[in-house]
Amino acid sequence: MIDSSLIATANRACTLLYNYISQYNKGTYLLPVNVCPVVPLTFCLANVPFEFVDINKESLCIDKCACLDKIAENRGKYQGIVFVRTYGFLDDASVFFNNLHSLSLRLKIIDDRCLCIPNINTDMQGADMVLFSTGHCKQVDLGRGGLAIFSKIESIKIEGNLLYDGTNEVAIYKDAFLNNKLLEKIPSGWLSLDYLDIELRDYLSLIESSSQEHISHRYRLNEIYKSQLPESIQLPNKYQDWRFNIYVDVSLKNVILKSLFSNNLFASSHYYSANRLFDYDTYPISESLHSHIINLFNDKYYSVEKALSTCKIINKIINENRF
Missing domain, CATH: 3.90.1150.10 (Aspartate Aminotransferase, domain 1)
Known part of the structure; x- marks a missing residue:
């Protein structure tokens, strides 16, 4: 079984993402444009810049060539990438991840497997962080919970230093999509930073x-x-x-x-x-x-x-x- 010091849990996967990108925030992250909207909204809360990249027609995941070209052309600009497993499709991305790291040693690869079944013994394929969710509408729906696995021991401290007032971010972005309008302002108050309320063994x-x-x-x-x-x-x-x-x-x-x-x-x-x-x-x-x-x-x-x-x-x- 994987070393528990390489695992972190929280009330939401977004909490883990927020804390990780807040720690590694010295540049822009690349996001697939078909990502769940809570991901770029999490980046907004953390004040970490991001750029969208279109997906590949064959894999339906982020366009790998476009990402490599962007980073190769401006290696000092980028801090990381969020690689989303579209519809939970778990292919082998190890060559792509290795190519990314060869372009920039400081680059952080976040492998978003929130639509996959959580597995702490999974092959990380060279990612720095693998992120799972057990929230609503995920494959394992426990109504709450996020799980992260790291390639090295990370000092992830979940601190409730964000305003939380129960704002419904999903209702806000769905209304914007429905009315074909941009967000009038970036929503805040929707992410509660907290640890998961059960022990790791019980959670697993x-x-x-x-x-x-x-x-x-x-x-x-x-x-x-x-x-x-x-x-x-x-x-x-x-x-x-x-x-x-x-x-x-x-x-x-x-x-x-x-x-x-x-x-x-x-x-x-x-x-x-x-x-x-x-x-x-x-x-x-x-x-x-x-x-x-x-x-x-x-x-x-x-x-x-x-x-x-x-x-x-x-x-x-x-x-x-x-x-």
Whole structure:
């Protein structure tokens, strides 16, 4: 088992991220533009600069070549990168991470695996920090909790020196996306910096038991989606762990979502390009992905019956709109 001195826990993954980038804050971080908005908002709270990078069309993760080019052209500018595992796809990024470190020894690589199942014995692949979450809507949903693994012993002290007043940052950024407007001001008061309220051993035990339940339920629902839905709209299996993702025509996406909601069923549209909260720049690959993707639920909140009904509605709409 990994040395516990290389592990840190907190009430949220964002708490761990905030403390880490506050410690290593002498430059700009590169973020994939399809990242969850709470990540750039965490950087804003920490007053650490960041730049968005579009994703790669094949991997759906941050464009590696663009990152390497940026750092090579200005090695003194960048402090780090957040590498997000899109839809929980855990490929081998070790060559990329090694190339990053060869360009800049001071560069900090944060491997954001918040959509993956936490595993303290995971291969870090050369990252400086691997970040997991057990918060709401994650694969292991405990309603709270973040877990970080470090390549070396870090002095991560969680100090409640931020204003916290219960501000709902999710409601704020969803409203901005819905109304296609920039954030009028960067929200504060939403991140409570605190330690996790259970011991590491108990936390890991909860993760283990919950992950087994999730894997079993996910397999059952994913098999329904795989067998009932057209193969042509399904993303490859490697992207189907966190949610079951389908790629539909732009004209049908909102039709499907509205029909599911009206039948007391649920699905989600994955994150808008996060830059839309801050500027009007265009990131074509990320924008295209968002325009087509629907996330179908395969977690404990969704039943076999709901999954079957979801497939019937999607198939009906697709069949009615065949050209």
